[in-house]
Amino acid sequence: ARLYDYLIVGAGLFGAVFARQAFQSGKKCLVIDKRPHKGGNIYCEDIDGLRVHKYGAHIFHTSQKEIWNYVNRFVEFNRFTNSPLAYYKGKLYNLPFNMNTFNRLWGVVSPEEARIKIEEQRRKYASLPEPANLEEQALKLCGEDIYQILIKGYTEKQWGRSANELPAFIIKRIPFRFTYDNNYFNDEYQGIPKGGYNLLIEGLLKDIEVKLNTDYFENRSYFDHLADKIVFTGCLDEFFNYECGPLEYRSLRFEHEQLEIVDFQGNAVVNYTEREVPYTRIIEHKHFEFGQQPFTIITREYPKAFAAGDEPYYPVNDSLNTAKVKKYKEKAAQFPHLLLGGRLAQYAYFDMDDTVEAALDLARRESLF
Numbered sequence: 150a151r152l153y154d155y156l157i158v159g160a161g162l163f164g165a166v167f168a169r170q171a172f173q174s175g176k177k178c179l180v181i182d183k184r185p186h187k188g189g190n191i192y193c194e195d196i197d198g199l200r201v202h203k204y205g206a207h208i209f210h211t212s213q214k215e216i217w218n219y220v221n222r223f224v225e226f227n228r229f230t231n232s233p234l235a236y237y238k239g240k241l242y243n244l245p246f247n248m249n250t251f252n253r254l255w256g257v258v259s260p261e262e263a264r265i266k267i268e269e270q271r272r273k274y275a276s277l278p279e280p281a282n283l284e285e286q287a288l289k290l291c292g293e294d295i296y297q298i299l300i301k302g303y304t305e306k307q308w309g310r311s312a313n314e315l316p317a318f319i320i321k322r323i324p325f326r327f328t329y330d331n332n333y334f335n336d337e338y339q340g341i342p343k344g345g346y347n348l349l350i351e352g353l354l355k356d357i358e359v360k361l362n363t364d365y366f367e368n369r370s371y372f373d374h375l376a377d378k379i380v381f382t383g384c385l386d387e388f389f390n391y392e393c394g395p396l397e398y399r400s401l402r403f404e405h406e407q408l409e410i411v412d413f414q415g416n417a418v419v420n421y422t423e424r425e426v427p428y429t430r431i432i433e434h435k436h437f438e439f440g441q442q443p444f445t446i447i448t449r450e451y452p453k454a455f456a457a458g459d460e461p462y463y464p465v466n467d468s469l470n471t472a473k474v475k476k477y478k479e480k481a482a483q484f485p486h487l488l489l490g491g492r493l494a495q496y497a498y499f500d501m502d503d504t505v506e507a508a509l510d511l512a513r514r515e516s517l518f
């Protein structure tokens with residue numbers, strides 16, 4: 150018999166939830182991670198009690214009561230509500246597009262006035278035939294003002310291309326809200342763990358053996374013989390030695406800065422929608438947890454083309470990559486002891502609640518309940 154029932158590659162949210170279920174069912178698990186910390190991308194660095202989201206801002210939100218109850222078993226959540234702002238040429242606009250935004254743009258006060266104004270803005274582009282690119286698509290959906298002030302520059306920075314060279318399908322619809330509600334999410338539950346995400350991970354991995362600074366690929370043959378089954382949450386293409394070609398990602402660069410002031414922007418998230426400003430967002434971490442520190446830490450977020458060695462953040466779900474993923478998954482299906490999970494091995498954009506759900510589903514399929 151092998152030493153462990155499960156070797157779990159990756160101590161991120163997926164690996165941690167799966168490990169918890171396996172452990173609770175009496176299975177012997179080893180979790181390894183190549184990073185020097187647990188938590189994968191939800192990890193926060195604690196700087197004198199101020200927690201910095203090192204891999205991008207993370208706000209937990211879900212409409213699924215079971216998922217909310219599950220995470221609340223391990224940590225309590227605060228009442229943080231995501232209400233980002235957009236900064237454009239010295240003015241601030243509320244997001245998502247709602248009555249506060251419309252009031253700021255046009256001075257309209259009632260929902261009726263706002264609807265009329267938006268219709269008027271759109272009318273100019275209503276006769277456009279099939280939109281040929283993102284610019285035409287956006288103009289057709291929201292008209293000139295919202296497009297120029299809140300969409301164009303931000304989108305161009307994000308994709309590194311101008312809007313009239315981007316495909317129209319990137320923007321399918323633009324949601325408008327005709328109330329004065331700045332809550333970004335429509336989900337019933339949201340918040341940030343009190344004390345930070347690391348407590349969630351610590352709770353999930355309590356009493357479970359974890360080895361950090363340990364890369365599966367550096368000692369593959371050893372790890373392959375250690376457990377009956379492998380739960381792999383790393384990159385799908387890397388697992389198969391890039392046999393069907395490398396998968397593409399979009400990456401990000403984060404620039405963290407500590408400032409000896411109490412408050413920099415009065416809000417957790419401010420988007421910068423001007424093309425001329427090189428970053429897309431500034432995150433001020435203390436506001437996720439209503440921090441009272443005498444100093445603050447901000448992070449400027451820069452979009453970045455993916456290059457070897459970069460952190461793979463977002464999958465590029467175009468037809469080429471989708472075809473490669475299909476081939477890789479066919480290969481994976483030939484190994485009954487191999488279980489793929491999480492955002493990297495599934496090559497999918499998973500929010501945290503999707504990740505928890507997927508890990509619980511896999512645990513159920515393994516009869517770990």
Ligand code: FDA
Pocket residue numbers: 158159160161162163164181182183184188189190191204205206207208209210363364365366382383384401462463490491492493499500501502504
């Ligand atoms: P994750 O990447 O966290 O974990 C995988 C782990 O495997 C990593 O720790 C890695 O080091 C390890 N690993 C990989 N290869 C290995 C190897 N060869 N050997 C050993 N270890 C290996 N969601 C949400 O709900 N609200 C939000 O606000 C955000 N915000 C957000 C911002 C940004 C910029 C991104 C990229 C993502 C989000 N998310 C989010 C999504 C969220 O980050 C995601 O759902 C989870 O972190 C996914 O957890 P995983 O365990 O799948 O991957």
